[in-house]
Amino acid sequence: MRNRKLMTLAAGATAMLMSAGAAMAQADRSDWPKSFTVGTASQGGTYFTYGSGWANLVAKELGITGSAEVTGGPMQNMALVSTGDLPFGMTTMGPARESMDGENPIAPGVPLTNACAMFPMYTTPFSVTVLSSSGINSIADIKPGARIGFGPAGSSSDTYFPKMLEELGVKFDRRNGGWSDLAGQLQDGLIDVVAFAAGVPVPAVSQLEVQTDINIIPFTEQEQAKIVKAFPVAAQEIPAGTYKSLTEPARSVSMWNFAIANCDLPESFVYETVKTVMGDHDRMVGIHKAATETTVANADKNTFMPWHPGAAKWFNENGANISPDLVHKK
Template identity: 70%
Template sequence: MKKISTALLLSTACAFPAFADGHTADWPESFTVGTASQGGTYFAYGSGWANLVATELGLTGGGEVTGGPMQNMALVHTGEAQFGMTTMGPAAESLNGTNPIAPGLAMDNACAMFPMYQTPFSVTALSSSGIASISDIPAGARIGFGPAGSTSDTYFPRMMEELGVEFERRNGGWTDLGGQLQDGLLDVIAFAAGVPVPAVSQLEVQTDVNIIEFTAEEQAQILEAFPVSPFEIGADTYTTLEEDATSVSMWNFAIANCDLPASFVNAVVEVVMSDNERMVNIHRAARSTTPDNWDKNGVLMWHPGAAQWFIDNAGADIPADMIHGE
């Protein structure tokens, strides 16, 4: 299959000698990574790799608190943020013009950059509530689904409805929702975030919690109805867990504005993907931030600079019609 133009190959090949002395003339001097609310995995993971890239490439950059995947697609599409992070479900909705932030707008100027990790969907309640399973959740329960427009808020309410749960929907940042759960203002928090979720880890230290898994039947029902995959939350993820917990998950990808220079994006991908141990030190969810997971993107067009990195370093067979501008 056709790959990437000779001009791009040359521009990418020149990237690393150029940034050894600073950065190339067409690179931005600063950048922003759209993450999500504080207390969630997106913020910890995104701020971490933003700081790593800024340090390695000699630029000014960092993570920015946002509403999560839906808003990140909009920010990156318009160029208000150079980079961001999204899950495949919100990415597909954004491309189809059904992103609630800008209904009818096809956000096709946000390109895939690198695979991050799978986002498991999990439910947490205080042990004192007596809620130990999905079927235990009482009608009218106050459930926190994360920031409005986040992956949790987009899909978890639908999943709960699919499983027959009646609830009052609440939104907020993960840290705030964790505090509300502890204070008795919420009955349940439904998380869609890379594990361990910082807010859950913090709750475990302060009080006794139940991390609620799906039954095999519930998992099968959700797999049938939504664009998710089977997932097991490892027993070593939380001190509360005594064995792996059955869940479902959705893949996350870092995204880049499609108009960014190919050599710049190629260099960013090199920083993130070349040393997984360094990424895992930022967040344990990065154990899946590995080159072989390039094929988990079946939704977004690839940024040319990112595509070139995976072709060169992971043997990726990316069709030309999946590369922006080809």
């Protein structure tokens, strides 16, 4: 009888602890939003695939409604997240720097400083794609007046690639559009070149090469050096096999991408979001191969954007060394 009473008391105590724990967990979420949206870019690009993937992952694991939204890409995401119109987004570091300095074309003259770094995503290589039938095998082969698609207006590609090609002496007719749309225009002969800036493999390119023969045009060593000297990019190679059409490495340049959060979001919410994404690397790579670079070691690729306190806390707990000076302070 005594043992039975002890078991009953123990069970009651356990139930009370579980109830208290549940109440505490619920209290911890009291200031969380009921849902969230991740600003990505156009469909057919890496941002949309990658962003939709981590939005769905976080929504499932945290039990909160989440989704991705098609946007104009990094510049617009910096504006939408900084103003609080979107809680989360993704950006490349060049547009991030320009936005913080008040040089975002969406809000000219207004420093957008309320978007915080959340986690490193991957590098964005800049690559040129043409139809094999075009006869274009190098940047120098692009004829004056060629119709070149640079992605959505305000995207990283649209911001930097035209300037890069101008630096290399290419004269062109500038076109904009979503990546899937531009790939379709290339296949239909409505444009001559697509200048992609997106994590590889770019879904639109992978789909395009299933339907027709394409060439991925590399930079020469001299062209690469000239671009690296003139723009905030680093030298990189797109590995052979990234696309079926790419049988050897293609010389390129690249820029880092980071997920961003509105700096006013609750610390615990951002902490749990980062923990979910960074804590399941294999699942992220399954969403998109570019996520092989979504690692703690790459946190140091952000040297200027303030970290959200929740993100900084998780990274510092997991081997990073984020300086307190680089953490957003309210």
